[in-house]
Each structure stands twice: as C-alpha cells, then as structure tokens.
Amino acid sequence: MSGHSTYVPRTALGKWFEARLPIVRLLHDTAVSYPTPRNLNALWTFGGILAMMLVVQIVTGIVLAMHYAAESHIAFNSVEGIMRDVNWGWLIRYLHANGASMFFIAVYIHMFRGLYYGSYKPPREILWILGVIIYLLMMAAAFMGYVLPWGQMSFWGATVITNFFTALPLVGQPIQTLLIGGFSVDNATLNRFYSLHYLLPFLIAGVVVLHIWALHVVGQNNPLGIDVKSDKDTVPFTPYATSKDVLWMVFFLIFYAWFVFYQPNFLGHPDNYIEANPLSTPAHIVPEWYFLPFYAILRAIDFNIGPIDSKLGGVLAMFGAIAVLAFLPWLDTSKVRSGRFRPIFKVAFWLFGVNALFLGYLGSVKTDDIIFGAQAVVWAQLSTLYYFLYFLVILPVLGYIEKPKPLPVSINDAILAKSAPGSTH
Amino acid sequence: MTAKMIRWAAAALAAGIALSASLAVAEEKAAEFPLQKPARHEWSFAGIVGHYDQAQLQRGYQVYKEVCSSCHSMKLVKFRNLSDEGGPGFTEDAVKVLAATYAIQDGPNDAGEMFERPRLPSDAFPSPFANDNAARASNGGALPPDLSLIAKARAVHRGFPWFVFDMFWPYQEQGPDYIASLLTGYQDPPEGVTVPEGTYYNPHFINGISLRMPPPIDNDILEYADGSPTTKQQYAEDVSAFLMWAAEPHLDARKELGLKVMLYLFVFAGILYFVKRQVWRGVRH
Numbered sequence: 001m002s003g004h005s006t007y008v009p010r011t012a013l014g015k016w017f018e019a020r021l022p023i024v025r026l027l028h029d030t031a032v033s034y035p036t037p038r039n040l041n042a043l044w045t046f047g048g049i050l051a052m053m054l055v056v057q058i059v060t061g062i063v064l065a066m067h068y069a070a071e072s073h074i075a076f077n078s079v080e081g082i083m084r085d086v087n088w089g090w091l092i093r094y095l096h097a098n099g100a101s102m103f104f105i106a107v108y109i110h111m112f113r114g115l116y117y118g119s120y121k122p123p124r125e126i127l128w129i130l131g132v133i134i135y136l137l138m139m140a141a142a143f144m145g146y147v148l149p150w151g152q153m154s155f156w157g158a159t160v161i162t163n164f165f166t167a168l169p170l171v172g173q174p175i176q177t178l179l180i181g182g183f184s185v186d187n188a189t190l191n192r193f194y195s196l197h198y199l200l201p202f203l204i205a206g207v208v209v210l211h212i213w214a215l216h217v218v219g220q221n222n223p224l225g226i227d228v229k230s231d232k233d234t235v236p237f238t239p240y241a242t243s244k245d246v247l248w249m250v251f252f253l254i255f256y257a258w259f260v261f262y263q264p265n266f267l268g269h270p271d272n273y274i275e276a277n278p279l280s281t282p283a284h285i286v287p288e289w290y291f292l293p294f295y296a297i298l299r300a301i302d303f304n305i306g307p308i309d310s311k312l313g314g315v316l317a318m319f320g321a322i323a324v325l326a327f328l329p330w331l332d333t334s335k336v337r338s339g340r341f342r343p344i345f346k347v348a349f350w351l352f353g354v355n356a357l358f359l360g361y362l363g364s365v366k367t368d369d370i371i372f373g374a375q376a377v378v379w380a381q382l383s384t385l386y387y388f389l390y391f392l393v394i395l396p397v398l399g400y401i402e403k404p405k406p407l408p409v410s411i412n413d414a415i416l417a418k419s420a421p422g423s424t425h
Numbered sequence: 426m427t428a429k430m431i432r433w434a435a436a437a438l439a440a441g442i443a444l445s446a447s448l449a450v451a452e453e454k455a456a457e458f459p460l461q462k463p464a465r466h467e468w469s470f471a472g473i474v475g476h477y478d479q480a481q482l483q484r485g486y487q488v489y490k491e492v493c494s495s496c497h498s499m500k501l502v503k504f505r506n507l508s509d510e511g512g513p514g515f516t517e518d519a520v521k522v523l524a525a526t527y528a529i530q531d532g533p534n535d536a537g538e539m540f541e542r543p544r545l546p547s548d549a550f551p552s553p554f555a556n557d558n559a560a561r562a563s564n565g566g567a568l569p570p571d572l573s574l575i576a577k578a579r580a581v582h583r584g585f586p587w588f589v590f591d592m593f594w595p596y597q598e599q600g601p602d603y604i605a606s607l608l609t610g611y612q613d614p615p616e617g618v619t620v621p622e623g624t625y626y627n628p629h630f631i632n633g634i635s636l637r638m639p640p641p642i643d644n645d646i647l648e649y650a651d652g653s654p655t656t657k658q659q660y661a662e663d664v665s666a667f668l669m670w671a672a673e674p675h676l677d678a679r680k681e682l683g684l685k686v687m688l689y690l691f692v693f694a695g696i697l698y699f700v701k702r703q704v705w706r707g708v709r710h
Contacts, residue, residue, distance in 0.1 A: 038710045080501050090675045091682070235708060243704040247697040254690045261683025262473055263595040265577060273578035283632070361585065415709045
C-alpha cells in the first residue's frame with residue numbers, strides 16, 4: 001500500500017539529509033503522498049483527533065506535573081494551588097481533566113467505526129490488536145490519573161479497583177499488595193501511580209507509532225469495506241485527507257471547549273472535591289463515566305458459578321469483555337467487511353451500540369434501583385449476556401447464515417454509480 | 426430468512442425481558458437523600474456569559490464572616506483573594522486592615538520561640554478550631570466541613586434524562602442551589618418522624634433526614650450596608666454565591682476566555698470548511 005516513494009529532495013539541505021537520514025522521505029510518504037481511499041467519511045478523522053488529544057494530554061500533563069506534588073498530605077491542596085494560584089492553572093487542569101473524557105469519547109467513536117465497517121478483518125488484525133493495546137493502556141493511564149488529585153473518589157476508586165486483583169486465587173493478594181505498595185491505598189500507592197501515570201502516555205505514543213506503521217502497510221479500510229483496486233480509488237493524503245482531518249479536529253475542539261469553559265465539572269464527581277479520607281466511605285462509589293459499562297458487567301455477576309465465586313466471576317467477566325476485543329478478527333467469520341452490505345449484522349450492531357450505552361447507564365445507578373420494573377442488576381445481567389452473545393455467538397454464526405448484499409466492483413465504480421443520473425442511491 | 430431470524434431474535438429478547446421483570450423482586454427501597462431536590466435559584470454567574478455580582482459576593486462574605494466562620498474553616502482562601510479580579514472587589518488597603526484583625530502563630534523567631542503576629546493578605550482565613558478533634562468536640566461529635574470547596578463538592582444527582590439536557594444547556598450551579606436550599610430548608614419533622622437527638626430535620630440535606638448544624642440564619646440577623654433585604658432567603662443566596670466564588674475563584678475569567686475561544690474556533694472551522702470544499706472540488710467521493 002505504501003508503494004513506491006514519490007519523494008524527490010529538491011534543496012541542497014534536503015539532499016544532504018536524504019543521504020544520511022531519509023526522515024523527510026518518511027514524513028512525506030506518511031503524511032503527504034500516502035494514498036487514502038477517496039470515499040472515507042468523517043468517522044475516519046477520529047484517528048487524527050486521537051493523535052491530537054494524546055498531544056494535548058501530554059503537554060497539559062507535563063505542565064501540571066511542574067506544579068503537582070505526589071504526597072498524600074499535600075496532593076489535594078497542590079491541585080487546588082494549581083486551580084487558584086498558578087497562572088492559567090485552572091485552564092490547564094480543566095483541559096487535562098476534560099481531555100481524558102474527550103480522549104475516551106474519540107476512542108469509542110473510533111472503535112465503533114472499526115466495529116461497523118469491519119476494520120479488524122484481514123489483513124488488519126495486527127492493526128486492530130495494537131488498537132486494543134492502546135485502549136488498555138489508556139484505561140490504565142486514566143485510572144491512575146484520576147487517583148492523583150487524592151479526592152474521595154480518587155481514593156475509594158483506587159481501593160475498589162485494586163481490590164479486584166484479590167479475586168484471583170493464590171496470586172491475587174500479592175499482586176494487589178505490589179500494586180498499591182502496602183496493605184491499603186496510601187502514600188506509596190499515590191507515588192507509584194504518579195510515576196506510572198507519567199510513563200504510560202509515552203508507551204501509548206510508542207504503540208501509536210506501531211499502529212500507524214501497521215496502518216500504512218495494509219492501508220485504510222473504507223465505508224465500502226472493499227480493497228483498493230487502482231489509483232482511481234485513492235487520493236493523496238495531503239491535501240485531501242489533511243483538509244478533512246483538520247476541519248473535524250476543530251469541530252472536536254469546539255465540543256471540547258464547551259466542556260472546559262462552560263461545564264468543566266459536568267463529567268467529574270463532586271465527591272472528588274473532598275479530600276481523601278480513609279475513615280469515611282462515600283455513600284456510592286462510581287468510576288469515571290468511560291468505565292461505567294465495564295463496571296456494570298463487573299456488578300452483573302452477583303452469583304457463584306461452580307468453584308468461581310461472584311467476585312472472581314465479575315472480575316473475569318469485566319476483563320473478558322475487553323479481552324474478547326483482541327480475538328474479534330477471528331470471531332467474525334463473515335468475509336464481508338462493511339456493515340453496509342450485511343443486513344442482519346446491521347441490526348445486531350446497532351443493538352450492541354444501544355446495549356453498550358445502556359450498560360454505561362446501569363454502571364452509574366445502584367444495583368437495586370428499579371428500572372422499567374426490574375432491578376438494575378437484572379438488566380445488567382441481560383445486557384452483559386448480549387454483550388458476550390454479540391462477540392461469541394452472533395458474529396461467528398452470522399458469517400455462515402447471512403446473505404450479504406452484492407459488493408461493488410471497486411470504490412471508483414461505486415462513486416460513479418452514486419453520481420450517475422437516474423441512479424437509485 | 427433474514428426477516429424470520431430478526432423476528433425470532435426480537436421474540437427471544439421480549440421473552441427474556443418479560444421473564445427477568447417477573448423475577449425481579451420489587452423490594453422496599455432505602456430512602457433516597459435528599460428527600461427534596463434543591464430548588465433552582467437565579468444566579469448571576471450561571472450561563473455562558475455569567476459573572477459574579479460583586480456586591481453579592483461582598484454581602485456573602487459578610488454572612489460567612491459573621492455566621493459560618495464561627496464553626497467552619499475555609500483554609501484554601503487567602504485574604505488577598507478578596508481583592509483579586511473577579512472576586513468581591515475589596516481594595517488592597519481594606520484587605521490589609523481586615524487581615525490584620527486576625528492573629529496567626531508564626532515562628533520560630535531568632536530566639537527559637539513561636540510568636541503571634543497579625544495576619545497578612547497572603548495568609549489564609551483563620552480556622553475557628555485548632556484541629557478537627559477540637560471542632561468535633563465543640564459540635565456534638567460532628568465535624569463542620571471546610572467551606573473552601575463546598576460549592577463544588579455538593580451536587581444532587583439529577584438522574585436520567587436531566588443529565589443529558591444539562592450537557593447541552595450547561596447547569597453547573599448545583600452546589601449553590603443545594604446550599605441555598607439547605608440553609609432555608611429547616612422545618613419541623615412531619616408527623617411520625619423522629620430525628621436523632623441533637624440533630625435538625627431538613628429534607629434538603631444530602632446525607633440523611635437531619636443534620637447536626639442548627640438553622641444558622643434567620644430573618645434580620647445582620648444588617649447589610651447596601652440596604653439589601655435582610656431576609657433569610659437573601660442571606661442564603663448571598664452566602665451561596667460567595668461560597669461558589671470561594672470554590673471557583675476564576676469563573677469570570679473562564680467564561681470570558683471561553684467566549685473568545687468559541688468565537689475563534691467557530692470562525693476557524695468556517696474557514697477550514699471552505700478550504701476543504703475547495704480542495705475536494707471536482708473530486709468525486
């Protein structure tokens with residue numbers, strides 16, 4: 001897909017570099033001449049948006065680190081010092097805190113795009129799995145970042161989540177002790193989380209490089225899900241994809257700024273403005289919104305399955321819900337990538353989307369709340385069932401029984417048919 | 426075949442829902458607090474062009490100083506903040522005089538001894554008790570919370586679907602709404618309800634039916650220099666606004682910058698939209 005490089009160094013400096021380190025050629029091939037399918041829609045701009053958010057988080061994070069103190073007695077007040085006394089500190093901190101949420105909104109759109117258009121299917125399996133790894137690293141980074149302000153939710157969230165590991169037989173307890181640096185969440189936990197929170201974004205950046213490398217080997221998928229057949233199907237990345245990416249980045253920034261300037265605390269929890277207190281447990285411990293669907297799955301398993309007690313069962317279900325994504329390329333047996341040509345898949349997919357949102361809602365309520373006449377935990381069990389059915393039964397079976405609609409011959413053909421007079425589309 | 430499969434799937438789903446609904450035990454639920462949702466108040470700092478009302482912050486500071494501060498600390502706010510832009514707008518000289526009326530322990534001096542000195546503008550508001558235990562001992566075992574962040578640390582869940590609407594029409598005044606409702610919400614417990622000894626019934630309290638804090642304000646407990654009404658409602662709103670400022674002192678700057686950023690981004694997006702159209706002109710896609 002990368003094909004033959006079209007870069008020709010023109011200046012003397014360019015030629016000098018070309019003979020020693022052809023980095024300009026690399027950049028040119030990656031961001032200028034790279035052929036991109038001409039039929040990409042706006043959903044394909046979220047990769048660029050995610051790259052932008054990673055940079056925003058790293059830059060704001062490094063500035064915050066200049067003013068933050070990771071010590072359990074002063075951490076909370078040092079964050080307040082940033083909010084009150086550091087020049088533009090309130091802006092930097094709100095950008096960073098809301099930036100995490102924006103990062104997850106963008107990554108969820110990016111992932112659902114991939115799910116719908118079959119971007120995980122051959123030859124993009126490794127590309128997809130690298131994405132799952134990035135997502136895992138993001139979750140770890142976000143979780144540890146949320147602990148740093150050392151508010152009540154920071155502390156109790158850390159306590160609940162690190163407690164998951166104790167569900168594992170034999171190794172669980174030692175793992176938890178190692179993770180939090182003691183027998184309960186304390187200063188040692190804060191210190192190591194801070195260290196790891198600083199490390200993870202750079203690991204993410206590293207995997208992003210691999211992700212983009214893999215992308216440039218296999219080429220982008222597209223809304224039709226068919227392979228690029230000829231040059232007629234593509235346009236050069238610059239200016240075509242860049243002009244679109246930048247436009248949608250700015251749209252995304254408007255959305256982001258809306259939260260930062262007008263409701264910076266909408267996505268957070270008020271209890272995190274209370275300093276951590278190991279002696280007082282909040283009435284209702286909830287994780288950040290982007291973890292809520294998995295939290296609902298965790299709490300859905302409130303029964304024992306043979307030797308597996310409900311706690312271990314919940315933890316396995318929760319990690320399983322993420323791990324199953326890595327096996328998706330082999331679970332989906334259909335040869336057709338794009339959901340556009342798969343009538344039954346389409347229904348199952350949208351149901352999956354609604355189900356995921358519903359799981360998020362269920363994660364935010366108490367398990368004994370009554371919703372539509374049933375306890376929330378019962379709904380969570382049904383939703384969890386569908387979540388796994390989708391990956392483990394529906395996708396594998398659909399490949400054999402579904403009759404896909406006919407695929408266009410090429411991207412160019414489909415575009416010509418669409419713009420031809422009297423066409424049905 | 427597809428239609429048949431979808432019908433089967435739908436039937437199975439419906440059956441599952443019916444089954445689970447019948448299994449669900451509609452148990453008696455523990456009461457949700459607060460019993461009464463906070464009333465919505467008019468705030469000058471609400472909305473996208475909102476900003477603090479300087480006179481209100483000054484009145485609110487007066488209520489805080491004369492009423493709240495006898496039990497509650499406010500450790501994160503410093504006297505100098507009273508003269509910061511977007512705050513109550515005290516002059517620097519007034520702040521110096523005000524701060525100096527409170528003493529603080531400093532030291533050790535050259536002789537190695539701790540000494541008392543008047544507070545400076547750079548010092549924090551004084552705390553009424555030496556430590557948390559002293560505060561508890563004087564308040565029937567309850568710790569009066571620090572008020573520096575109280576307006577952001579208290580928000581009553583609005584629940585679905587309100588939080589969806591709140592995303593598009595910003596509502597970030599849950600804290601002051603809660604505080605104002607709580608301060609004016611004390612009443613006699615309804616028939617048959619008894620509150621624990623030494624607590625006061627208040628349906629607006631976020632964490633139970635009653636709290637240890639006695640009703641702190643009443644009509645005409647203090648005189649305003651600007652002639653504003655001396656009602657319980659007025660005191661409650663003024664002090665809530667002041668507490669919001671204490672929790673979010675840069676709100677004015679935030680909303681002002683926000684408007685500029687939004688304007689910039691909208692214009693930039695407009696330009697980029699035409700750039701994109703120009704680039705893609707004549708390219709079928």
